[in-house]
Amino acid sequence: xGTPAGRAxxxxxxxGSGMSLLDGTVVNxxxxxxxxxxxxxxxxxxxxxxxxxxxxxxxxxxxxxxxxRYGRRRMFVLGTLLFAGASVLCGLAPTxxxxxxxxxxxxxxxxxxxxxxxxxxxxxxAPEDRSPAIGAWSGLGxxxxxxxxxxxGMLIEYASWRWIFLINLPLxxxxxxxxxxxxxxxxxxxxxxxxxxxxxxxxxxxLGATTYALIEWGEQLALPALVAGLAAGAGFxxxxxxxSHPMLPLRLFRSRTFSAANGMTLLVYxxxxxxxxxxxxxxxxxxxxxxxxxxxATLPITICMVFLAARGGRLSNxxxxxxxxxxxxxxxxxxxxxxxxxxxxxxxxxxxLPALTVFGLGLAxxxxxxxxxxxxxxxxxxxxLASGVNNAVARSGSLLAVAALPPLVGxxxxxxxxxxxxxxxxxxxxxxCAVLLVLGGLLSWVAIPxxxxxxD
Numbered sequence: 001x002g003t004p005a006g007r008a009x010x011x012x013x014x015x016g017s018g019m020s021l022l023d024g025t026v027v028n029x030x031x032x033x034x035x036x037x038x039x040x041x042x043x044x045x046x047x048x049x050x051x052x053x054x055x056x057x058x059x060x061x062x063x064x065x066x067x068x069r070y071g072r073r074r075m076f077v078l079g080t081l082l083f084a085g086a087s088v089l090c091g092l093a094p095t096x097x098x099x100x101x102x103x104x105x106x107x108x109x110x111x112x113x114x115x116x117x118x119x120x121x122x123x124x125x126a127p128e129d130r131s132p133a134i135g136a137w138s139g140l141g142x143x144x145x146x147x148x149x150x151x152x153g154m155l156i157e158y159a160s161w162r163w164i165f166l167i168n169l170p171l172x173x174x175x176x177x178x179x180x181x182x183x184x185x186x187x188x189x190x191x192x193x194x195x196x197x198x199x200x201x202x203x204x205x206x207l208g209a210t211t212y213a214l215i216e217w218g219e220q221l222a223l224p225a226l227v228a229g230l231a232a233g234a235g236f237x238x239x240x241x242x243x244s245h246p247m248l249p250l251r252l253f254r255s256r257t258f259s260a261a262n263g264m265t266l267l268v269y270x271x272x273x274x275x276x277x278x279x280x281x282x283x284x285x286x287x288x289x290x291x292x293x294x295x296x297a298t299l300p301i302t303i304c305m306v307f308l309a310a311r312g313g314r315l316s317n318x319x320x321x322x323x324x325x326x327x328x329x330x331x332x333x334x335x336x337x338x339x340x341x342x343x344x345x346x347x348x349x350x351x352x353l354p355a356l357t358v359f360g361l362g363l364a365x366x367x368x369x370x371x372x373x374x375x376x377x378x379x380x381x382x383x384x385l386a387s388g389v390n391n392a393v394a395r396s397g398s399l400l401a402v403a404a405l406p407p408l409v410g411x412x413x414x415x416x417x418x419x420x421x422x423x424x425x426x427x428x429x430x431x432x433c434a435v436l437l438v439l440g441g442l443l444s445w446v447a448i449p450x451x452x453x454x455x456d
Contacts, residue, residue, distance in 0.1 A: 001130040008182030009124050010136050015175040016080050017137070018144030020110045023087075023404075024051070026152035026164040028280045029295040033161045035416060040096040041054040042416045044405055046215050047100045048400050049277060054211055055107030056114065057395040062248050064115035064194060068188035072119040081113025084172035090165035093166075102111055115388060120179075121184030149302075151293030196247035199239050201245070206232035206233040207396060214403035248389060249382070258377035258386070260447030261370060265390055266397040267440035268329050268366070271433040273398025274405050275336055275359070282426045285421045286347045297352050304360030305367070313368030320451045325444035327365025333437035335359030341429050343423060361442050362437075373448065401436075402448050405429050405431035 001007075031045045040048070069077035086109055088100035121133045155163040199380070209229030213222045238260045240246040253259045275296065283289040283297055316324050335358035378386035406412065409428040415421045 001125070001132050005184075006125065006129065006133065006183055008178055008209055009120055010133055011171065012076075012139075012175055012183050013120050013239065014137050014144070015142040015171060015178070016076060016113045017154045018141050019080075019083065019175065020056075021141055021144045022116055022151070022171075023168070026148045026155075026295075027052075028276050029152040029291055029312065030156055030161040031277075032416065033105075033156050033283055034096075034099070036222070037270060038093070038096045038099065039440045041413050042411055043215050043413075044096040045416060046402055046406060048096065048103055048168065050098050050215070050402055051103035052107040052110065053273075053395050053399040053402075054207055055104050055204070056110040057107075057392050057399055058207050059108060059200065060392050061385070062195070062200045063111040063113075064385075064388050065118060065247065066112070067116045067119050069195075071185045071187050072116050072123055073179055073183050074118030074119060075112045077176055078088045078372055079109045079114075079116060080172050080175050080179070081109075083109030083113060084168055085109075087165040087168035087172070087274040091162040092341070101169070105383050117340055117343065118387075120183060120186065124184055133311050136385065137283055149295030149298050150292075153290075153292030156291035156295075159419040172398045180438045196239075196243055196245055199236055199243065202232045202236040202239060204454040205229070206236055207344075207399065211399060211403045217267030217407045218336060249385070252378055252382065253388065255377045256447060257373060257449060260443060261373045261377065262390060262393045264325065264329070264443050265374075265393045266396070267436045267443065268332070269394040270397035270401035271332070271336065271436040272363070273441075274401040274429060274433050275339070277402045278338065278405070278426050279342070280424065281416050282342055283346075283352070285416060286344050286423045286426070287342060289348075290339055293348070297348060298356065300353060301360035301363060304357065305428075307366035308361065308380045311371065312365045315365075316369035316372060316398050320449075321373045322444060322448045322450050324365050325368040325373065325448050326370075326441045328362045328364075329437045329441035329444070330403070331362030331365065331433040333441070336430055336434040336437060340427055342426075344419060383390040401433075408432070437442045 001010075009195060031049065034040060034048065035042075035045050038044075063075060063079065083106055086102050086105035090099055090106065093099035093102055118134070118137070121137060122130060124132050152164050153168070155161070155167070205230050209225045209232060211229075213226035213229060216222045216225070237250070240248050240250050253262075280294050280298070283294040284291065289297065312324055312328070335355050338355035338358060339352075340354070346352065371387070374386050374390045406425070406429075409425040409432070411422065411425040415425065
């Protein structure tokens, strides 16, 4: 960890994953401005947000497998280059349709670089140095996420929303240069004989068709798309159960703890994704915040994560994961219910800051115990896969919630620009999110043990 090569590996991994984190926090701030500039409706804004999550969630497990087989650094560099190229297309997009297509390509790049960033650290460092290296990677990545709203708001307010994508170019160039120059190549010495291409395709069809049906509900093709999505999901389960080289070994879910932790992840991250999507639009459309102010408004969540998430992990080590994984989502639910006070008369100090601070405290209490529980519930040799599954479940939860909630609460078309209509939809959405969070906490209380024994 103290060598120049070690620092270079951490730098490359952090820059790559930080770039994808930056895009995740930046785009929410830009949605209203993009909608006005490109004359996009609400469904198109949902696709601009969800296109990236769709391909990323679908390919993240396959990306990890490709890296193990063909080289982790190679897949990381390829993903970074693809992400940068797609960012150029996003920045130059003349229409919502082109921007959506470019966001889908960005997700493919993210599906290669995201698992590669951590896999490079895992494959390069000596065992005794992996934990400090992963800690540095995680902490520096949190700083990138924290900078997203600030950087995005400044670029949107003082330059153009297009720069939130074009800023990726120098970051990508530096990332590739460090990786090619300093990071050694590693791969799995005993990779599977074949890839689970069928499982990967079925997973993407299931997520894509279901997302389309939820966003376009009421259109002629929505119901057939929903049927196709459900059929693909069932086919995915059959293929994974019968395959000799499954992308997702279903035996992992024989563990009640592993299944419950991922079920809680789906509920909590669905609420998290929806809260951030709706809140930034609410602040701009209803409360009258500018892009910079709306972006900065979400910083309490990130600050709580940066300074308190590790303490949540240490608390879990002392008392076990059940209480933090129960209390964390319920505290987040209280913060979400508090957001009902954000209306046309809202002030940042009295309405937004307290609510998001409570929300961030709950998130910081929950995250580390959740990750530790997922890893402890899986065999050691499958720790990387277990982490990837949990990551994919989290992103899928956000994807489906952002797709389903707007039509569910009666929002469509240009409603994101109508303060009265959007305010009513926002209140209903926050109630739904609060319920999801409380259900996640209750699931943890019922199904997560006080102590999680590590499986062989």
